[in-house]
Amino acid sequence: xxxxxxxxxxxxxxxxxxxxxxxxxxxxxxxxxxxxxxxxxxxxxxxxxxxxxxxxxxxxxxxxxxxxxxxxxxxxxxxxxxxxxxxxxxxxxxxxxxxxxxxxxxxxxxxxxxxxxxxxxxxxxxxxxxxxxxxxxxx
Numbered sequence: 485x486x487x488x489x490x491x492x493x494x495x496x497x498x499x500x501x502x503x504x505x506x507x508x509x510x511x512x513x514x515x516x517x518x519x520x521x522x523x524x525x526x527x528x529x530x531x532x533x534x535x536x537x538x539x540x541x542x543x544x545x546x547x548x549x550x551x552x553x554x555x556x557x558x559x560x561x562x563x564x565x566x567x568x569x570x571x572x573x574x575x576x577x578x579x580x581x582x583x584x585x586x587x588x589x590x591x592x593x594x595x596x597x598x599x600x601x602x603x604x605x606x607x608x609x610x611x612x613x614x615x616x617x618x619x620x621x622x623x
Contacts, residue, residue: 497576497577497578497619498568498570498578499595500593500594500595500609500617503568503578503580503611503617504611504617506551506568507580507611507612507615510549510550510551511612513546513549513550513552514550514552514566514580514582514615516546516550517543517546517547517550517552517555517564517566518564518582522540522542522543522546523540523542523543523546523547523555524543525555525556525557525564526556526557527557529556530554530555530556530567531543531554531555531556532553532554533547533548533552533553533554534553550566551568551569551570552566552567552568552569552580553567553568553569554566554567555567558581558583558618560606561581561583561585561587561606561618562583562585563581563582563583563584563585563587563616564581564582564583565579565580565581565618566579566580566581566582567579568580575621575622575623576597576619576620576621576622577619577620577621577622578594578617578618578619578620579617579618580615580616580617580618581608581615581616581617581618582614582615582616583614583616584614587608587610587616587618588608589601589607589608590607590608590609590610590616591607591608591609591619592609593609594607594608594609594617594618594619597619597621598619601619601621602621603621603622603623604620604621604622604623605620605621606618606619606620607619607620
């Protein structure tokens, strides 16, 4: 019984289909987050939804509606990265990136770690114009 409980908090990331479904159902909020109108994203850190004193009420409201826990500038792609709620703690991390430049390497599926990716290297799957799911194996 203890063995099963130990794995309960270590679930992996959502599937590509689940992430795409969330994006499509909350697209207006995702777009609002990256527009720069309500949320001022800084290069120096991530704005977490729990940091209520550091953000505007409008930004916090959009983060909650989009089911996103954090937003920041991705240092690798220079795009805007969104950290989905319920990511859990896993060595396989997924999120969303908005980037006006094409991101590489791209894969058809990020449900399992692509063999070509080394630890701490990111892979991408395009889900819409300028929108990607990102995957990183953090070992």
